[in-house]
Amino acid sequence: MKSLFFIIIVLGNFMFKRGYAQPHLYKQLQTQLILAEEGDTVHLPKGIFFLEKSLSLESKKNVTIRGAGMGKTVLNFKNQKSGAEGIKIANSRHIVMEGFTVKEAKGDAIKAINVVGVTFRNVETEWGGTHDNSYGAYGLYPVMCQQVLIEYCQARGACDAGIYVGQSHDIVIRYCEVEKNVTGINLENSTRVDVYNNLAMNNTCGILVMDVPTVVVPNGGQVRVFENQVVRNNLPNFAPAMAMVAGVPSGSGIVVVATSQVEIFANKIANNKTLGTGVFHYDLIGIETTYEKYNPYPGEVAIYNNVYSRSRLSPAFHRKLKDIPFKPNRIPHIVYDGVIDPAQKGQQVLCLRNNKTLDKFPLFANINAASGFKRIRYQAKKYDCSLPRLKKVWAGFE
Template sequence: MKFTGIAKPVCIITLLVGLGFLNHQTRAQSSVIYVRPGDSLSQIVGQAPADSTIIVQAGVYRDSLTITQPDIRLIGAGASEAGTVLSNEGVNAENGITVLPGADNFELTGFLIRGFEENGVLLRGVRDYRITNNVAENTGEYGLFPVFCTGGVISDNVAIGATDTGIYVGQSSGATVSHNVVFGNINGIEIENSSDCIVSENEAFNNTLGILIVELPLLEVTTTNRVTVVKNYVHNNNNPGDQRTLEIFIQAVPVGGGILVVGANDVTIADNVILENNSFGIGIARLPVLFDAFDPLIDHIPDNSRTVGNLVLNNGREPDQLRLGEVVPNFPTRANLYWDQTGEGHCFQRNIVVDEAGGTSFPAPEALPPCSSAN
């Protein structure tokens, strides 16, 4: 709504200010820019003033974008071949969209992002972003990747074919990753050295590993704390990962994992459905000892996890002994749930882990510490 040339009594203006309507008016006067096929999308984005809504019509845009301004809303016509496609064909760019520090409140919706060499969307040092209803397909190491970010929503996206991770939250806080579909990646979703994050109601399948919550050495942010993994559907993550990068930690990712917590503290795993993952359903473990030398000041031992109300069946039929065996000799078969018994304060309650095929938990269900009001 715009007010045009009509005088208002002082009392009415005062009322509008009190109700916040004049703030809404200011926002309504922000720039709206339309982009059509044949336009230079990167040039238009680069020249847009802060607080712009950029509406990109359906078509293929062979381009790479960099966002430096705050409050940019980039709206495509849908994340499909018939919608708005951001393509690396003939561009040879590392990233599809790069969002730099200072570009807070960035919003992206309705794009199919394809074929970039390193990342589909990279956000660095950004606050309060929203990445919704996009597809990142074969975009190098990562599909959607916020790093050093604070607050943000990654929702209703699809990430396919990453050589590392489809949706990767690194060294960040306050991210919500929900209602996404991830498949054909090494890790479907990864929360790494980050805190106060929620991973909820996603579907992960045909990845090498479904969901990874991890604390790694040699990073500026040293710990992973307070991550909630709830109501996800994690199934058939048995992709051999032939496209995985040569990075040492990615080489160590076992084929056939459902949800894996490594070295992270205060992780809640609740109300997930985890089926048909060949190495294990849920795994909770310390960082392998062989990595301790990289970062001797951090123990990378998980503490205070809560594993509650999960349905975990028909997992662990063919464990990846090549990788798991380097950490746990003779890793057990039929591990619907595996805990290496390191750390303190863990508890387990109301999980269904015993199936007709011989699947169970390690330790056995009756040996797992129960939850109480103190947990």
């Protein structure tokens, strides 16, 4: 038995070093997921494992998928031959994923769709190497879900978003680190969201709150982004040309596009070379399309009690924003396009209060995009107001 055990260990180490697939492990794990019953925990063993197919869990209730810890249990999909994700969870209730790493998935790392009550805890996703749009689009990717909790997770290298939540509601994202993605955290067409105590660093855009017109759920809102550190998000944008996020300029801290009822407060927003916070109509960032049951205008955005600072770096406004005639010493921390919904004249689109700058750059500018960026206004007095505070979000099972 000792000799056989030794041979297995040596062979396993050889396969690990060569990056060979381990189909026996895939079959074992997928069988456990298929047979899992309510209340079961599927244990992922400690080690680095190379898988050629997606793992999937469907139509289950109260199931936990648990590894030995981030970096201790590693599922590597660099040789993946089938499946659009590393792991896919669908049509389930109360699913917990914790304590493992997913690397180099062919598509998205972990996708959850139509799940009520999904937790990602101490989960890591990563693509390495040179950044290009051959990387997977999303690291953690819950879509059309309810009661989403994402905490103590890490996501790196996605060509769209490290952490993405789309067309979902009742969402909490906290204590996470996102780095080297096009967007660190991307909230899209989602409602009732709290994003707090996260570190977004060295992405193209740290945090993006965006509604797009080409999905089933037309608009989101009631989003709070607070007490985050959003620093040095100056990575060149490597998203595919037709991706929604391809229009977001490198050097963006927190950006709001076409979403209403958003609070951005008590964040540290530092050394993002293009803008600290942006508030934009969809057409300035997104892909042109017709609008049906969709409002492309942002509204009721409150930005307060944030601290802004920036080193003297050259901004990277591009596409429709590239012609803004900012002087080098007049690039503001908060950029508002000034585009007003004609059907909502008189509505308070933007409120600014008690934000602090630690440098000599202006705090604010209305770039007056509708007039071709003529007559940029730096005075923020018109926007010194407050909006009704949004309620704390409960994912339902924190």
